[in-house]
Amino acid sequence: MMFSKKLTSTFAEHRTPFYYYDIDLLEKTLQVLRKESDKFGFHVHYAFKANCNDSVLQTILRSGLGADCVSGGEVQKALDAGFPGSRIVFAGVGKTDEEIELGIDASIFCFNCESVPELQIIQEIAERKGKKVDVALRINPNVNANTHKYITTGLEENKFGISISQLPDVLEVLAECANLRLAGIHFHIGSQITDLTSFRNLCTRINEIQQWFRSRNISLEHINVGGGLGVDYYAPDEKPIAEFAAYFSLFNEFLDLNPGQQVHFELGRAIVAQCGSLISKVLYVKNGLNTDFAIVDAGMTELIRPALYQSYHKIENLSGQLRNDKLAYYDVVGPVCESSDCFGKRVELPSTQRGDVFAIRTAGAYGEVMASNYNLRGKVRSFTSADLLKEKA
Ligand SMILES: *Cc1c(COP(=O)(O)O)cnc(C)c1O
Secondary structure (H helix, E strand, C coil): CCCCHHHHHHHHHCCCCEEEECHHHHHHHHHHHHHHHHCCCCEEEEEHHHCCCHHHHHHHHHCCCEEEECCHHHHHHHHHHCCCHHHEEECCCCCCHHHHHHHHHCCCCEEEECCHHHHHHHHHHHHHHCCCEEEEEEEECCCCCCCCHHHECCCCCCCCCEEHHHHHHHHHHHHHCCCEEEEEEECCCECCECCCHHHHHHHHHHHHHHHHHHHCCCCCCEEECCCCECCCCCCCCCCCCCCHHHHHHHHHHHCCCCCCCEEEEEECHHHHCCCEEEEEEEEEEEECCCCEEEEECCCCCCCCHHHHHCCCCCEEEHHHHHHCCCEEEEEEECCCCCCCCEEEEEEEEECCCCCCEEEECCCCCCCHHHCCCHHHCCCCEEEEHHHHHHCCC
């Protein structure tokens, strides 16, 4: 069991719900990631959109990763947190003029560009500012990530990226853009990818695309392969750290690089998912006609993934585990007025009572950042292991 008796009773003393971040686990995860990526000299950017909690960001900053941002707000957050502009990449299909200006003023490492009109606007703004800007083309590799359809991004009919067949036109446009420098190519095929063959297919496709650039005598300084490495939502205690060794060595083995070419990664979920839990208390146990409901004080407003992607999160009744109560089945639901506000159906849990502390596991990625105040619910706090023990309830 991940949570000690002491931690469980500390949880019980605090007003719930709240996000709990295990910074020790995050540090261990980052150590493994650095060890496995450094072996091949790979550069890793942390995908800010997965979690922008200050304690989490500071831990990641200390480990030396760069930042991968998808909005001006994230670029500003990265700068404020202390990430140097030279280690910030900026992707997104709909960058506003203000966001582009912010990136140019901060001399970010690279804009990952997703369309011709975007290139033209960046050129216009760069010219006005008298700056030279590095861009990478986000290419749609048409590789299936075998993941939920809402989080697959690399198929042909997708709003992201530029399709391969349009590359000749894009290069013609780029030739007219005196203030842009083509520094690399960028890919991102989706998220929560656990079958590594998808990444292998991506490598094959990248090699073909590189061949195409070589035949036109265009040398690219870097290849950015994006992120998407998945975690084990079913076994957060047995597999707390993602398969970094297999993941990085796959790219080392299958990518066919030019001499001196850099490889960049943008990982979000694999870094932060397992260190976070959503801690909640049972408000009521309601016995329905055929179903017993454990109604908890957290809802889709704090963790929308089950409602949005039908995703699984392991749910634990920490109080019931300590009592060693016999098991029963519950639908674990939140208080929000939507039927989809359900964390799990027929979850086997120790016999549950009002006030029991629940942990919804693997909530560190795409949890707090997606929180809303729907139903005018209040903003939820977050605690790290250290400040939870200091803080008053
Ligand atoms: C979301 C995103 C990532 C990170 O995805 P994870 O699945 O969290 O690793 C990386 N790159 C881009 C462009 C993204 O949009």
